[in-house]
Amino acid sequence: MxxxxxxxxxxxxxxxxxxxxxxxxxxxxxxxxxxxxxxxxGEAGRAFVEAAADFMKQYESVFAEEFGRDTEGTREGRR
Structure with missing residues (x-):
């Protein structure tokens, strides 16, 4: 460039x-x-957010087991 x-x-x-x-x-x-x-x-910010989202998806079950499934504020919790 x-x-x-x-x-x-x-x-x-x-x-x-x-x-x-x-x-x-x-x-x-x-x-x-x-x-x-x-x-x-935002170039670095986007990369960070993508990595954080991947991390959360990968460890979602661990967080749910440790802290419970609080769906308030999510689509499931709004029904």
């Missing part, structure tokens, strides 16, 4: 924090900012 240069102005504290966080993660400030924007636009 082609890259586009984007210039932004932030206060020194924000710039310092971005540099420190990027350094701690072992990535460039550019990549750190790219990842933040991707997260904010």
């Amino acid at each position: 082609a890259k586009t240069q984007l210039n932004v102005r932030v206060d020194e504290g924000t710039a310092r924090a971005a540099r420190e966080r990027a350094l701690a993660r072992g990535i460039s400030v550019n990549r750190y900012i790219e990842e933040l924007v991707r997260q904010d636009t």
Whole structure:
């Protein structure tokens, strides 16, 4: 994918924090900012929700056994 240069102005504290966080993660400030924007636009959020849904489906019987089947608020509970 082609890259586009984007210039932004932030206060020194924000710039310092971005540099420190990027350094701690072992990535460039550019990549750190790219990842933040991707997260904010939902790419990471969608992946998390899909993984959580798969987890819940896989362990539904375990949760039901441990905590009971409370269907209030679900389709079954609204009937």
